[in-house]
Amino acid sequence: MNLSQIEAFCIVADTGSVSEAARQLECNRTKLSMAIKALEKDLGTDLFIRSGNNLILSEAGKAIYKDGQDMLVTAARIRQTCAQVTGEFNAEIWIARDDSLPDVLWQDLSHRLNNQFPATSFNIVLASSGDLTNLVATSQVDFAFGVDYERTDDPHINFQPLGKIRLMSVCRTSHPLAKLRRVSDDELRKAMQAVMVYLNEKDNPELQPFSLRHIGFSSFDYMLSTILEEDAWGVLPEPLIRHLLRNQSLSVIKHTYGLTQEDYCMFTASGMAEHPGMSWLADKLNEYLFDF
Known part of the structure; x- marks a missing residue:
């Protein structure tokens, strides 16, 4: 054997x-x-x-x-x-992250990470939330950060929750759905929905479209652009859209669909020793989510 x-x-x-x-x-x-x-x-x-x-x-x-x-x-x-x-550990680290948190936050953290750990090269790639676990499990990246849509009993993956993210059903303020005091299932199903899609073949009920008509994207940012520019609605993470809710560009749809909280996690392969840079990054993301 x-x-x-x-x-x-x-x-x-x-x-x-x-x-x-x-x-x-x-x-x-x-x-x-x-x-x-x-x-x-x-x-x-x-x-x-x-x-x-x-x-x-x-x-x-x-x-x-x-x-x-x-x-x-x-x-x-x-x-x-x-x-x-032997000193050969993680001279280069590949990190996947989704876009549930603002780009400006990631730009700041990536620059600070690089300055804090100059001996390590960091490669940060954008991926769909649903693909993060698969990217780690197949060793395409070393670590991943994002909304946890694929929590399973997978012996290959460690899930470390860093905080909670609220996901909200929203539409453009001028959308007919925004003017309703209460939105019925039928009204929501008839409206165009921007949804999250990903390459991982596992079925996930949380990501199934609610509407009869929908258009799928692998990015929250693409979903947001479609909701702002087209007659569509979708479920988006609050950190990405808080400023648009405050300036009334977006409105929360008065329906229970999508008003949930999900874990924001760090994904690592089982047996992978945690690089101090990833511990630092996890702490900073935890602080951001706690203060949010």
Whole structure:
């Protein structure tokens, strides 16, 4: 038994397909199948029930799956610790963030972060809120910050809530919905909605459109522009729109849809040692959300 075999087992279990697992691992399908068979031979039991091209975990496979995931997390933690001790740890950090908080805040924090930790290079990319966990889980970025739409029991991801964000149903003040003292479900469904969409394939009821007509964007800022310029409504984070509510460019729709609070989180891979720069950034975001 070795880590390559355990990794092959876990990814095939997650995908249910040797072909898809091989694509994700960027390896040969035959080599992956051989790794699974070698692990089964070593353990003396079948880990999968094979049905055509689909593989389903056997009872033995279900019993060891979590232990396999734990082994991979522990191995990642060991590698991170050794890299840190040898001075090779995170000379460059990739960060994904959504646009639920104002750009001016991120510009200020990114400049201060760079000055506070000059020995580390920081790359900050904009992503859809719904894609943040997937970007961390697939190691496309090291850390991510944003509204948590995908909270799941994922052994690969640590979720650290930094504060609460209120999401509000809004429209342009001149929109007919803004003039109603009470908005019915039918009236809301008939109006054009600007909605959040993302590439992650998981279905998320919180992001399903309410209206019969809708247009989707991967950015709150694009949603906001559409709401301000077109005859549309949408659910937006309060930090992004407070100034527009105050100057009455936007109005809150008098309907319960979207009037919720969500966690604003830092997402990290399990086993990833936290860089001091990320601790500093998390503290600053926590202070901002607490004072907001």
